[in-house]
Amino acid sequence: MTKIINVIKGTHDILPQEIDKWHILEENALKIFTRYGYKEIRTPIFESTELFARGVGDTTDIVNKEMYTFEKSDKSLTLRPENTAGVVRSYIENGMARLSSPVKLWYKGPMFRYERPQKGRQRQFHQVGIEMFGIKEPTADAEVIFMAVNYLKSLGLNNLEVEINSLGCPKCREEFKNKLKTVLKWEFNNLCEDCQNRYEKNPLRLLDCKVESCKTIFEKPEIQKVIQSDFICEECAEHFVKLKSYLDKLGIKYTVNKLLVRGLDYYNRTVFEIKSNNLGSQNAVCGGGRYDSLVKNLGGEDTPAVGWAMGMERLNSLLPLPEPKKLDGYIVSNSPVNAFELAEELRDNGYNIEFDLSNKKFTKQLEKASKVANYAIILGEDEINAGNVSVKNLATGEQKTVSIQELRSML
């Protein structure tokens, strides 16, 4: 036998038996986001490599280690590892700054990251996400979080934990980073290898280390003092306080997690995640935040923005498997032409109909009907001659002989 070709590591087929769940995710996204005034946008799956380097940030792992990059006629192209950069590019390129503010966009589609696959993480995975441009007030942060929660509710997912934090603005964050680095300088050689890397790349992440020796170091009073200090400046603090008060008044339960940092460079002020306890170690279904400087960094006008993305495979694994849908009717007949005519007529009227295409025996056809359909529509010689059909309810066994007109009202 010829050698078969397998799917690529970290990718997988979405098979017919699970596609209903994907439709639920997509239909609810359209429905809920539309209620909040969002329009769908579809951007290309590959973009110029530079977009991600500048947009996502060239200190991030996503850009440094995880991109699918290829060359084509002297251009460096990359399969999108996330979609915020692409949407921002489109926002700028299509002059959406001229649209009346806020501009609200949502998307869904595949993303690509070259990572080691594990539970809740694939190399090709799907995100559904939203971006809102033009509002600097914390009302935007609140609405965006509220919509995320509502979307999850619409999927029947209620027991999820919302975590928020504020990273401050570039200025106050820089100060905090420096303080942290100063106080940890003496301990640098005692930190684990990962922490030594984080020390330069993303000092805020140091605090989340799981290595015991590092935890012990961080517990020292002089270091705790820095960690516990509220580093964010007055304006940033006010923004955060307002956001929290909105969430409180809207009845959204959340916890403030000072260790919530997020790895994408573009975030400032508000960051948030929504987590589930039923997902294993990759437990965030939603991640997002404010990114006020990204539009400008990518060459647009200075425009504040907030957004989030959800991992659709992760959402999917939280959804119960819906009952597979059956056909409305299966025509049992040994007269293909008559079966065709009846099937087409019923299909034109919106019914889902199949019939046997291989001229199987009557009992076989009926057996098939009982597996795939709610009704068997029996169109044998007797019925054809009499100009009617026999309709059998396959759940109850009830059978009636009716005219074709009557048949329509039965299904």
Added chain:
RNA sequence: GCGUCUGUCGUCAAGCGGUUAAGACCUCGGAUUGUGGUUCCGAUAUACAUGGGUUCGAAUCCCAUCAGACGCCCCA
């Protein structure tokens, strides 16, 4: 990139050094040539990831490779 575990029919699995390598489900056919979902019978003619080794003898033990799962890093 690192670590741990796992690879037996389309699917789920038994077997743990000597078996014709169970069984169940699915699919297909028959009992049943116009009445299914229950039942009974049968079929699927080359399922032990691949390549080496140890042994009289390997699906079973060892090594390598490949693949998968989970975890670390990082992220949805």
